Amino acid sequence: MNEAVELKKLRDTLDSIDDEVLKLLNKRMETVHKVGEVKAQSGGAIYRPEREKAIIDRLHSQSLAANGSLNKAAIEALFLEIFAISRNLELPENIAYLGPEGSFTHQAAESRFGAMSAYLPIGSIKGVFREVANGKAKFGVIPIENSSNGIVNDTVTSFQDYDLKIIAEVMVDIHHTLASTVDNVKDIKRIYSKDIAFDQCQKFLADLGLDECELIPVDSTAKAAKLAVEEDNCAAICSHVGAKMYNLPILFENIEDKGDNKTRFLIISNFDNGKSGDDKTTTLVQLSNESGSLVRFLNDFNDANINIIKIKSHIVEGTSTFFIEFNAHREDEEVRKIFDKYKNEMKFLGSYVREADDI
Secondary structure, eight states, rough: OOHHHHHHHHHHHHHHHHHHHHHHHHHHHHHHHHHHHHHHHTTTOOHHHHHHHHHEEEHHHHHHTOOOOHHHHHHHHHHHHHHHHHHHOOOOOOEESSTTTSHHHHHHHHHHOOSEEEEEEESSSSHHHHHHHHHHHEEEEEEEEEETEEEEHHHHHHHHHHHEEEEEEEEEEEEOHHHHHOGGGGOEEEEOHHHHHHTTTHHHHHHTGGGEEEEEEEEHHHHHHHHHHSSEEEEEEEOHHHHHHOOEEEEESSSOOOOOOEEEEEESSSSSOOOOSEEEEEEEEEOOOTTTTTHHHHHHHHHOOEEEEEEEEEEEEEEEEEEEEEETTTTTHHHHHHHHHHHTEEEEEEEEOOSSOOO
């Protein structure tokens, strides 16, 4: 059999498989629609991260047992998009995020809710909380911490002001590009970006002599891309998504000084998650000023064999507040006991599926 005939045969096989995949996807969406009708009657939440995790874990186990080619990351990438499309067919919801379009927060939102969702870029973190609280958006996506710059104070303060829950977390690798319409980097006279992006790319700028250019801080890297495409002899340090949005040619990718820079984002809404078996809980804690109060609080976790993975001190309206996270679910028996003991000191922010990586 010659090569052309063999290729034709293989392509026919692929077409047949694609046809079958499409039939099965349509069948899945029909079932999703029925699920949506049931949830509409009961008021159940459409987005259930713990349910999605269980599906992905089950499919990964099946793939391993069958010696399949798809690893867990590939299965997750495929099915998260299927889940997002399913949710939009089941019950379209607005997703508010810290804007503008093309920001890393936008990227984090799309990674969980897909390209089909209705997105609302909001100009402030508190504004995202407000839109979710008043029902204009079902979900909100906001940053909580960066591996280089630590906890985002506005997010912690907003949790103090609003009674919303964390239902998921998303970890995003932060990569910057240098994008410009110029053909030669020596022609660049001005560079737009956020202050933090300039700080994260200092070595790259120095190596190429671009630290001698006029560095102009703007509100977002997406705005930087927009300005750079409109002006001559300009460039932007921006995300890949931002450059693509404004058709700005990318000259260099991954120009950040640290290759392991990550930002952790939270998805907030007005409901609680069920247990997934691998959960994280986030709380705000305000303890008395008595000597040893923090030590006694931490000893209660130690005695209950609950692993605290993060504790950060934060000032909210002049009061010292601790941002605390631990590996367990709010409904676990030992956790319930601690919340009962410190019901006046602890504010529950949410229990949700724990990401594999942390900052």
